[in-house]
Amino acid sequence: MRVLRAIRDFCTTWWRRIATRDMAFIGILTLLASCVASWLKQFPGFSLFGALIIALLIGMAVQFPIRSRYVGASGERKAGVKDAAGLISNKLLRLGIILLGFKLNLQVLFTQGVKCLPIAAVVVTLTIIVCYAIARRLGVDPQLAILVSGGTGICGAAAVMGLSGSIKVPPEQEDEKADSEVMAVAIVAIMGTVFALVEIALGPLTGFTATQLGITAGASLHEIAHAVAAGAAFGAVDIATIMKLSRVLMLVFAAIVIAIWWDRNHSTVPADGKRKVAFPWFMLGFIGASVIGTFVPFVASIAPQLVDAAYIVLGMAMAALGINVNFKAIAKRGRKALLASFLTSVLLMCFAAGIAALFF
Template structure:
């Protein structure tokens, strides 16, 4: 225990950790402020924080990390630690946003639809991406982000995928690529649905279900639902998909270990269970059934987005732009094709069942 504490103290108690911690906190707070503006609200705070981190990478490299190899390694380690650990904390805190009573009463009809939508979308998007030659890790992250809840799903699923230390850089680049792809895709399809929705002849409720079942980020579903006058049902439908993140993370963790992880030398495979997802469920239960916590849920969710924003900004600081330019195009196309199919499927489900 003493050795464990000393090891982590050496990683945490550094100038680089303080420096990157301050930079990412400022980036997250600025992103939370900027998301209030109409043109930026569709992107959401997490995407904006990622972009700020990517921009901050250049002055950090030039004025600080470029001083020595030790400074560069310290910045990389600090940003990696913040993106990894705060990601899990943020996902757990985001659980307070899920009101299970609402989901299992008003949203009882939405839950089975969400399960089918998420499962089909992930399977279809992953297979399309793989047939195009996309790396398996990037393919599953893009598929999860498209099918579940955008950036939060990408980061949550990434936390379920264990890779050797030498592959951590590639994993971080795949996370950024997947988040960027989903951000762009979600914005495109949110605007598309808002423009085309009234022309389809669907009712307000059906349009709200379509938005909640097909759009990528919660912000996208809320914006479209508000435009249709059906923000409540759109939000419930979207949160039903968010709940599926727990099951998807566990299933993908098992699947990844069996299909993409090397067999240990002792011949015994140990599945990397995403324990932080249990925290997500625990937060949902507490936020739903503990009266005191329910009164401060908005503040807890705001804090969750600040923490996640720091993780996203830290991810942006370490991103490799060359890797993104080289590997991202086919994954973008796979997500686009899947998003078209998802929008049509969601509209059909809304028409038949609502």
């Protein structure tokens, strides 16, 4: 009876939080923002940013009419919008990351990409360590520093949001954490776009083969969209994508390691004296989706549709994140983190080019 009562109370609490007008309003709004972003990404220029970044920008833009037209002077509605957007960004993020696992064909990675996997492990590890060290030396707070480092080293916005699930903070710091997420996503989006254009412009001047240029793009550029765009420009989209997805796979290991590291170095001991590591359990779902999508024929046939669904769900999470963003905090805290990502991106591009020249 006690178990049944606990389950009933749990369901009742969540139903009261979900079944609200504010949740319906924000849910529909973020779904529309995500669908519009997915539509816009097919056009030149927008394709370089990708659907997730566009959805974030839409969320940031609609924040103002929501405040003036929907919230107004109502403190209750303001709190409802904040809670709804926070819940969507938090829970749909995890669902989207799990669904994104269907994009990883492990058979391809462990055959055609077998040479890329150790390179990805080295690139991701060094990039995160170097970027974090530079950011901290510049005075960036640890939370923002590690998110920017992960986004720069692994796979842009998806990595930022995935690693954010590894960072456990007290309730009073949740707003600061959300602002750090938005700043990190914006920074890696800007840097990824800039360096994609740089590599597309400089690539033909290096004398590299198409394969070497594709490896450089996949090993150095931040978003999957950036690596695909640069790889297509060089006629090496397949190898660029495989190299990039090898880095995406490293997100699982990075999330686990960072969860343990953050708990040891930055978590506070609660009043009851018991500490719990914010283990990113959803990463096990990500791996499970990869395995199922690779080895179950029926699921493999619909994997592209599941990946499209992942981007819709992640787009909703990004739009919700944009709705709650604090612009003053971004302006105040983001400049040094941007510089850290820029310096690291320069080093990463040179390192990736060196690897491509030596091994391909």
